[in-house]
Amino acid sequence: MGLEGISWLNPRGKHLKHRPQVEWETHGLRACDYILFWIPKQATEPGVYDKPYALTTRMELAENLARGKRIVLGIDPDVPSMRHAKFLAERYGVKKVHTTPEECLRALKRELARRKPAERDVDGPAWVAETLARHPVCVDGLARNQLLTEQWNRAFAPGDVVRVRGGLPVDASLLPLLNGDIRVG
Numbered sequence: 639m640g641l642e643g644i645s646w647l648n649p650r651g652k653h654l655k656h657r658p659q660v661e662w663e664t665h666g667l668r669a670c671d672y673i674l675f676w677i678p679k680q681a682t683e684p685g686v687y688d689k690p691y692a693l694t695t696r697m698e699l700a701e702n703l704a705r706g707k708r709i710v711l712g713i714d715p716d717v718p719s720m721r722h723a724k725f726l727a728e729r730y731g732v733k734k735v736h737t738t739p740e741e742c743l744r745a746l747k748r749e750l751a752r753r754k755p756a757e758r759d760v761d762g763p764a765w766v767a768e769t770l771a772r773h774p775v776c777v778d779g780l781a782r783n784q785l786l787t788e789q790w791n792r793a794f795a796p797g798d799v800v801r802v803r804g805g806l807p808v809d810a811s812l813l814p815l816l817n818g819d820i821r822v823g
Contacts, residue, residue, distance in 0.1 A: 667702055669787040671817065674712075675695065691719075783812050794816075795817055
């Protein structure tokens with residue numbers, strides 16, 4: 639695809655039970671810098687689908703638009719009832735809704751090419767875990783880690799050099815998900 643140094647999280651490859659699947663997807667959506675949503679035409683197997691098409695995807699799209707995530711959106715022209723999703727996308731800053739997966743990838747490449755690495759200094763600790771534990775979104779350790787990852791990655795791009803003075807109080811398992819070349823000291 640001509641995109642190097644990119645990690646792709648594709649929920650279609652996972653075969654987990656419902657809760658672990660949702661937790662894995664939610665964590666990936668919170669940690670990522672860009673989300674590429676492609677909503678293909680529905681398969682036409684009669685009687686297979688008993689719920690509205692792409693309902694979960696529509697909910698994830700709305701949630702992540704509201705969270706301020708950078709989104710590239712594509713919807714096959716034959717998908718019915720997408721007017722509200724397109725309205726929300728426009729309302730939250732998506733400039734164009736693409737009609738093919740190839741258009742989505744080209745748009746993502748353009749977005750990635752615009753990002754220029756920076757060098758930043760941050761006074762530490764970069765966050766105080768006890769304060770975050772009282773945040774209403776932090777119902778458990780997983781939710782806290784998702785919030786931390788999302789806030790960090792919103793502030794820093796993958797190529798940034800981030801010097802943290804005073805420490806980085808974070809679970810070591812979270813470090814690979816944080817953007818930037820992090821230097822603590």
